[in-house]
Amino acid sequence: MDKSLVTVIALSTILVGCGGDDDDHSSDNTDTNAIPANVVSIAKSAVETVRMASAFPATSEFFVQPETQSASMNTVNSAMFGDTSEETATPDSAASISGECGGNAETMMHTTTGEEGPYPINVEWSLQHNNFCQYNREGAQFTIEGNVNVLVDVISETQNSVEERYQFSFTHSRIGAPGQGSLDMKSSCESSMSDTEQLACEYSFYGQNHTAHFNLSKDDSFSETHSKGNLLLDNNQLAGLDFAELAHCENGNIANGSGVITLPEGDTMAIDFDDCMSFTLNYKGSSETLLF
Numbered sequence: 001m002d003k004s005l006v007t008v009i010a011l012s013t014i015l016v017g018c019g020g021d022d023d024d025h026s027s028d029n030t031d032t033n034a035i036p037a038n039v040v041s042i043a044k045s046a047v048e049t050v051r052m053a054s055a056f057p058a059t060s061e062f063f064v065q066p067e068t069q070s071a072s073m074n075t076v077n078s079a080m081f082g083d084t085s086e087e088t089a090t091p092d093s094a095a096s097i098s099g100e101c102g103g104n105a106e107t108m109m110h111t112t113t114g115e116e117g118p119y120p121i122n123v124e125w126s127l128q129h130n131n132f133c134q135y136n137r138e139g140a141q142f143t144i145e146g147n148v149n150v151l152v153d154v155i156s157e158t159q160n161s162v163e164e165r166y167q168f169s170f171t172h173s174r175i176g177a178p179g180q181g182s183l184d185m186k187s188s189c190e191s192s193m194s195d196t197e198q199l200a201c202e203y204s205f206y207g208q209n210h211t212a213h214f215n216l217s218k219d220d221s222f223s224e225t226h227s228k229g230n231l232l233l234d235n236n237q238l239a240g241l242d243f244a245e246l247a248h249c250e251n252g253n254i255a256n257g258s259g260v261i262t263l264p265e266g267d268t269m270a271i272d273f274d275d276c277m278s279f280t281l282n283y284k285g286s287s288e289t290l291l292f
Contacts, residue, residue, distance in 0.1 A: 049212030179250030
């Protein structure tokens with residue numbers, strides 16, 4: 001990921017996951033109560049949010065729309081580099097963009113600056129996708145329906161923060177990528193452009209019942225094949241997530257790979273992805289097959 005402010009805004013992204021009902025699971029044990037219901041719920045929530053996180057890189061390329069942010073970028077960049085001329089100040093703008101293979105995207109942007117100088121600069125940018133369809137370099141097609149909202153706060157010439165919220169569904173034709181899914185995600189990034197540039201980002205993926213956090217300022221990260229982070233539980237404690245060697249199905253589920261979930265008290269559960277419809281949960285010597 002490029003660590004500049006411009007790229008953080010331009011690489012508006014998305015990603016994946018339709019969660020299953022917690023009651024929709026089957027067991028390969030004769031004792032269906034071998035694994036507690038709360039453990040099953042945590043496992044399903046972890047898989048749902050990891051599925052979104054691992055799909056995010058596969059779909060992000062479809063949301064690079066620099067022309068939609070040109071107005072706000074002119075304002076932000078001019079202030080960051082000391083140019084505050086009226087020619088670059090564009091407080092409000094709106095545009096409609098046609099998709100390469102159908103649909104459209106409606107954008108709106110509002111910018112405010114300090115009363116006695118260029119700072120702080122606040123940019124609010126929203127994008128409504130209406131079956132918006134794009135191609136990637138290999139000709140894969142991506143269609144999105146939903147919203148992206150971006151808030152940018154430029155505090156000074158060397159400090160800024162960006163918050164992005166994604167809520168939409170998508171279909172994807174790239175081989176090896178999730179073929180469909182939905183994303184409910186928020187990213188928050190803060191950067192300090194001093195002698196040594198620093199960028200701290202936290203990505204939150206919202207499942208049906210739980211939230212997973214991937215804090216890129218530490219050792220946690222996520223990619224198409226690897227997701228490492230924390231799942232926020234009902235008691236506000238964190239369960240550790242570490243999933244690797246992931247591969248996606250056309251239906252948006254995870255086809256291969258495995259993961260370990262570490263509970264706050266230190267107990268662990270293991271997840272093995274069997275096929276595009278189910279995965280296996282192993283906990284304290286018991287196994288259960290769960291549906292996505």
